Amino acid sequence: MTPANALSAPASASGLPPPRPSRGRGRPRKTVDQMDEGNRRQHLLTCAASLFRRQGFDGTSTRDIALATGMGSGSPFYHFENKQALLFAVMQGGMDRALARQKAALSALMEGYDTKSGQRPTAKAQLGCLIRQHFEVLLGEGNDFIPVMLYEFKSISAEQQAALHKLQREYEAAWVPVLKSLYASGQLKAPVKLARLLIFGALNWSVQWYRQQAGASINELTVASISLFVHDAPALP
Amino acid sequence: MTPANALSAPASASGLPPPRPSRGRGRPRKTVDQMDEGNRRQHLLTCAASLFRRQGFDGTSTRDIALATGMGSGSPFYHFENKQALLFAVMQGGMDRALARQKAALSALMEGYDTKSGQRPTAKAQLGCLIRQHFEVLLGEGNDFIPVMLYEFKSISAEQQAALHKLQREYEAAWVPVLKSLYASGQLKAPVKLARLLIFGALNWSVQWYRQQAGASINELTVASISLFVHDAPALP
DNA sequence: CCTACCGATCGGTAGG
């Protein structure tokens, strides 16, 4: 099944999924042609993500995408079985990137503390790290993949939705212990599950109103979010 | 121009906008036929809202809508100039209803206090009232109009967007003094403008995950939101 | 990966 295969296949540019025509004959040789095809495929994804975000999935024709990519009208189907598989690849690529960035951000945060033995970043600092990284993935330049995933979920199959939900749960898993810790210390006043849903909503909705070069920076957004959600720790008696 | 006309016309079922064919001959008489047409029009809007929400605007054909309404395939165009005007009417109807409900909720809150002279609801209570009402408009049964407005903004014209933005600003206007008051008292820790955007995001996003009969009630959602956003008032020195 | 093409479906209209 396509979604499962696509999910287990590496999504980075190094381990290229084979182009459709060469399927069923073992691992294809990586000729110069194959590497170009990888670039073309990536370009196709980028153009599709941009168009899906601006016009929606149903409002974008495969011809629109082909034209933007500089291909003939039927050529997207050389790289993807159908339009829906292209959308799913965009969404999956967005989640892969978001997960990688999240892990990198948390690692970087921990590194600053590991040398000083015993020291750990506070739960508030960890949440700040997660929120900043989330805003960057949502609002950074050329990051159309995640907004497409957030707003076109209804256009993929149930199996594809399940595959993405799995990645989303993995993404959320990094947040839960941080929120639990804040709840336990009295700095988060809403039940963890609802708090998580409400906080993600506050962040995700920013793709609707945030415009670069105008108003707040991502840093200001992060600071404001922390101030809004995280209460002062109550003084211990 | 259609959007402007539609905006200034009353949207309630009593003052019916004239069906298209009788245009240009003064106010049409309200025969039994006309009243039926009003019901048909309303039914059309309800069915369209449900389909637009489930399938998106571009994913819903006018034939889908006609079939759901029990009409022939070309009959929606008897009531609306085109598919886009139908979408705009759905969105506008949603905003009209949301505004009316908001005013009613605030009036009801004030009434409880008006008899006891001098007493006023706290800013926190006012925010609770606004949040509860907002959740009800977003998540209540058969309320597809507002979710459609939130997610199909790109499918209407710039003029129609401007008309809806005006209604949205009116809706937000009720929140601003409440948030300012909470900010001044130290119960809201994020700048008012960003706080408003983040809070609306947290609430609006609930249409993505909230399911009736499962998990939290609207009341629990409201309580959790208040707990999350509104900090304890600092003790005065 | 391109060109030419297919059947299906779309928004919208005419004529009643």
Place this chain on the structure above:
DNA sequence: CCTACCGATCGGTAGG
């Protein structure tokens, strides 16, 4: 408001 219909466009394929 229905029936019949129009031109345009769509996703996808064949054959190279």
